[in-house]
Amino acid sequence: MTQRTVPRALMSPAVATLLLWMIVPLGMTIYFSSVFYNLMQPGEHGFAGWMNYEFFITDPDFGAAVMNTLLLLGSVILISVVGGIGLALLVNEAFPGRGIVRVLLISPFFVMPTANALLWKHMMMNPVYGILAQVWIFFGLEPVNWLETFPLLSIIIMVAWQWLPFACLIFITSLQSLDRDQMEAAGMDGANAFQKFWFLTLPHLARPIAVVVMIEMIFLLSVFAEIFTTTGGGPGNASTNVAFLIYKQALLNFDVGVASAGALFAIVLANIVAIFLIRIIGKNLD
Amino acid sequence: MKHLPLVVRTLSAWVITLLIVFPLIWLFLTAFKTELQAIAVPPELFFSPTLENFTEVQARSDYLQFAKNSVITSVLSTILGLAIAAPAAYSMAFFPTKSTRNILMWMLSTKFMPAVGALLPIYVLAQSAGLLDTLTSLTIVFTLSNLPIMVWMLYSGFKDIPNDILEAARMDGATIMGEFRHVIRPLAMGPLASTGLLCLVLSWNEAFWSLNLSSAQAGTLAVLIASYSSPEGLFWAKLSAASLMAIAPIVVVGWFSQKQLIQGLTFGAVK
Numbered sequence: 274m275t276q277r278t279v280p281r282a283l284m285s286p287a288v289a290t291l292l293l294w295m296i297v298p299l300g301m302t303i304y305f306s307s308v309f310y311n312l313m314q315p316g317e318h319g320f321a322g323w324m325n326y327e328f329f330i331t332d333p334d335f336g337a338a339v340m341n342t343l344l345l346l347g348s349v350i351l352i353s354v355v356g357g358i359g360l361a362l363l364v365n366e367a368f369p370g371r372g373i374v375r376v377l378l379i380s381p382f383f384v385m386p387t388a389n390a391l392l393w394k395h396m397m398m399n400p401v402y403g404i405l406a407q408v409w410i411f412f413g414l415e416p417v418n419w420l421e422t423f424p425l426l427s428i429i430i431m432v433a434w435q436w437l438p439f440a441c442l443i444f445i446t447s448l449q450s451l452d453r454d455q456m457e458a459a460g461m462d463g464a465n466a467f468q469k470f471w472f473l474t475l476p477h478l479a480r481p482i483a484v485v486v487m488i489e490m491i492f493l494l495s496v497f498a499e500i501f502t503t504t505g506g507g508p509g510n511a512s513t514n515v516a517f518l519i520y521k522q523a524l525l526n527f528d529v530g531v532a533s534a535g536a537l538f539a540i541v542l543a544n545i546v547a548i549f550l551i552r553i554i555g556k557n558l559d
Numbered sequence: 560m561k562h563l564p565l566v567v568r569t570l571s572a573w574v575i576t577l578l579i580v581f582p583l584i585w586l587f588l589t590a591f592k593t594e595l596q597a598i599a600v601p602p603e604l605f606f607s608p609t610l611e612n613f614t615e616v617q618a619r620s621d622y623l624q625f626a627k628n629s630v631i632t633s634v635l636s637t638i639l640g641l642a643i644a645a646p647a648a649y650s651m652a653f654f655p656t657k658s659t660r661n662i663l664m665w666m667l668s669t670k671f672m673p674a675v676g677a678l679l680p681i682y683v684l685a686q687s688a689g690l691l692d693t694l695t696s697l698t699i700v701f702t703l704s705n706l707p708i709m710v711w712m713l714y715s716g717f718k719d720i721p722n723d724i725l726e727a728a729r730m731d732g733a734t735i736m737g738e739f740r741h742v743i744r745p746l747a748m749g750p751l752a753s754t755g756l757l758c759l760v761l762s763w764n765e766a767f768w769s770l771n772l773s774s775a776q777a778g779t780l781a782v783l784i785a786s787y788s789s790p791e792g793l794f795w796a797k798l799s800a801a802s803l804m805a806i807a808p809i810v811v812v813g814w815f816s817q818k819q820l821i822q823g824l825t826f827g828a829v830k
Contacts, residue, residue, distance in 0.1 A: 277654075279650075279735050280653075283649060286643045286646065287643050287706060288647070290706065291666055291703070295672065297680065297684075298677035298680035298681060301679070301680035302677070302679065302680055305679060305680070366568065368565060368568050368569040370569070370573065376814050376817075377577075377579075378580070379814070380810050380813070380814070381579065381580070381582075382813070383760065383809050383810045383812075383813035384583070384764075384810065385764040385780070385784065385806060386764065387766050387781045387782075387784040387785040388781075388784045390788075391784060391788055391798060391802070392582050392583075392585075392586050396582070396795060397585075402600060404585060404602065407602055438579070439821070439824075442817060442821050443825065446818070484825050488825060491670075491671050494673060495673040495674055495767070497674075497766070498766035498770060501770060501785070502785045502788045516673065516675040519678070523678060523679050524678075524682070524771065529679055532679055533679055536676040536677075536678065536679065537676070539676050540672060540676040543673045544671065544672075550671070551667055551668060551671075555660075
């Protein structure tokens with residue numbers, strides 16, 4: 274008897290808290306999304322049917338937000354996977370200072386998002402005093418007002434700066450388990466560097482690539498602090514993603530109903546990605 | 560890339576690395592400049608360092624208050640998270656049942672609920688409980704959002720403890736509590752430490768919930784740094800000093816535990 278109750282009792286706090294953490298917000302979001310609920314207009318919350326969903330989806334900012342979310346997601350994943358593999362290959366073999374290089378490379382990943390964003394916004398991207406402006410002037414070019422002219426690209430640079438090291442570290446870890454004998458055998462059989470990369474290294478990296486893509490998708494779908502502290506979603510809606518749009522509806526427009534409809538949209542989007550990721554990780558359990 | 564000459568590889572690796580880390584190096588340097596030196600054109604590489612920014616940051620925005628909030632929320636949420644996650648992971652690793660796998664998968668799936676999806680309910684709940692801008696609400700939210708990762712990390716750590724040792728203890732008549740205290744606890748210190756470390760890093764850097772649920776009272780360092788986003792005035796040196804004090808502890812922790820942190824973040828999918 275105790276052999277079964279004790280393990281269950283040990284598990285119950287974690288299961289119970291996570292169940293609450295999932296069900297309570299989800300239930301409330303579903304309820305909010307079906308009523309007229311604005312924090313600025315007290316009174317009864319009448320049933321809204323699909324009105325909130327319709328309002329959120331037909332909002333002119335919605336299409337732009339979805340586009341921006343996908344662009345941000347796609348660009349950062351592309352930069353971090355391609356750049357990460359390149360860097361990992363570069364530092365995989367021994368060279369003087371390899372240990373220090375690897376430690377330095379991972380550093381940006383541990384910088385908190387608000388500090389990352391402001392470091393780039395002010396010290397790097399400021400059109401007059403920023404480092405990038407100085408570099409542009411050095412090469413005889415007109416300095417760029419990054420956050421005004423290329424707001425989304427600026428956000429992409431900040432976020433990629435954070436996630437490239439993450440991807441790189443995963444690829445470095447994975448490359449260490451690459452079969453060296455096989456590589457040497459391929460070399461003796463006359464395979465050139467590109468063939469070795471294409472037929473041996475890349476297949477070996479398939480799984481880590483999938484993991485990086487999935488993990489980054491989950492985190493990048495809800496990029497928030499970088500936008501909040503730099504562009505504020507603007508100019509206009511040029512750098513507003515879905516997460517920031519929901520935030521704007523909720524805490525700036527006080528429209529709980531519409532924001533909740535948007536939140537459900539975001540949850541569904543994230544879950545589609547998560548299903549694939551969970552399958553990959555699940556295989557690891559067996 | 561073995562075919563490239565060593566010199567080329569070394570040089571390119573160092574140049575690329577220094578380019579990537581340059582913003583951090585620049586942040587470090589700017590923290591010790593005066594405000595005028597910080598915006599000097601062309602940028603000043605050599606200057607006599609000053610410490611006045613650090614005292615200024617404390618005087619103007621009460622850095623220590625925010626730092627205290629960061630320490631309290633991240634330490635408390637780590638302890639609380641370990642207290643909830645460790646028994647569950649222990650139970651699943653050593654007394655697995657048919658549903659263990661499903662429970663683990665389900666826990667993982669809760670981590671993928673986007674925070675913005677839960678923003679309004681949590682905000683409304685915190686508001687009606689009078690917990691907006693309190694350390695309590697931040698600690699609870701940090702704990703809950705890290706819990707799935709902690710259970711997973713501890714689970715895979717516990718799984719690596721050899722079963723023979725446990726069986727020997729059981730043969731000697733150890734109870735579950737005795738087994739836990741004398742056999743598992745010493746062996747589990749490693750996984751507990753690295754899981755705790757990951758949770759500390761995640762909570763310390765957390766920005767979504769702290770920006771939305773806290774401000775002057777319970778604001779963490781992430782909130783303090785965000786308050787430097789206004790374009791007015793000369794403040795780059797102070798921003799750098801504040802940022803340096805906010806990120807240095809975690810970056811150093813990250814250097815020493817990168818492998819465990821990455822394993823935790825990928826739920827052990829990359830080894």
